[in-house]
Amino acid sequence: MSATRERRERERAQRHQMIITAARELAEAEGWEAVTTRRLAERVEYSQPVLYSHFNGKDAIVGAVALDGFVEMAGDLGRARRSAPEPARALRAVCAAYLRFATERPALYQAMFILPTNLKFASVDTPAPLRACFDEFVNCLRPDNERRELFAEVIWSALHGIAVLSESGRIPPAGQEERIDLLVAGVAAGG
């Protein structure tokens, strides 16, 4: 009785993850507009309504994918920061890693920052991976700077702007390196 119950829950958790990865793979392969509940259900080999027994709706599924994305991004940014030889170059490495993430995983990035999701930002119940990403920027700045958070916000905003404007062709795709250089130079001088 308890054994079967555990197996049930295990299978259910498995299926939960299967839905998330299916949504992510489908989005990365054909874009989010191709991710419909029907195709998703077909891919998981269940009928549509089971999706709604796991998630409150499509937005929640996108949110789950986005959360996975934040976990990965936090890893990427952390690796970039720690691999920098000196603190002065850490910020540049993190910025480059950020843009790299955005351009190499556009669908994931969309889920995290553009599509409507049910994720809470800048509040008490902000998921940890989300906060971790932000902190990677903060940790690149000198601890005696009491406006570190403000700096991090502006840097993050600039990177996000660069990512989305170049992705949608509103600024030329080339010249990302120069933009990063300019950004970190401005921060270094402005602080």
Added chain:
Amino acid sequence: MSATRERRERERAQRHQMIITAARELAEAEGWEAVTTRRLAERVEYSQPVLYSHFNGKDAIVGAVALDGFVEMAGDLGRARRSAPEPARALRAVCAAYLRFATERPALYQAMFILPTNLKFASVDTPAPLRACFDEFVNCLRPDNERRELFAEVIWSALHGIAVLSESGRIPPAGQEERIDLLVAGVAAGG
């Protein structure tokens, strides 16, 4: 014969504009997700298919609204730049005007930068108002700076990032002024 033809074309142009303003008003009042072809048609007091005799599809309608938005934004930015007492403060005024536009007309801003449209950016056939907005940033920078365009791109990106991240609650809504200050300080120092 020729007179009636002219009248026809005049009425057609009127209806064309009526569709655009109806879409804009509806979006500003209830958000873009409420702008459907049916509601739009009802509001213009014509049936759905007439929309498609004016525009290639919904994206084209959004694009037309966005184009109007760029015209207005170019005006706002130009006024802000010219009203600045000295060139050094012009950039700050333009940045503030940009963020003001984004927060006061969120629906219009969405059409211009977030929703899928058929507008061409950074190419030969980029509409003039679009280019004009970009140039307002460029014209705030010293003419002897041969990397003005790069600077403008980064400034614009940062502003766009600030606008969209604060709109979606990903960074706190307060503190916009400080962010602008930091941005223009960084540019001034980095250049």
Added chain:
DNA sequence: AAAGAATGTCTAGCACTGCTAGGATCGGCT
């Protein structure tokens, strides 16, 4: 002025979306 051509508009419908109520089916428990 009457017949034909062309233009404009609308009704009805397609294929699709996210989402859900209700019934069928299968498991474990008494």
Added chain:
DNA sequence: AGCCGATCCTAGCAGTGCTAGACATTCTTT
């Protein structure tokens, strides 16, 4: 064995963007 509850699916709703074909209405030509 028989019940009962959890699980899952079929079928359908209301809505989306978009379009083919019928219907007028207007203009042109005889």
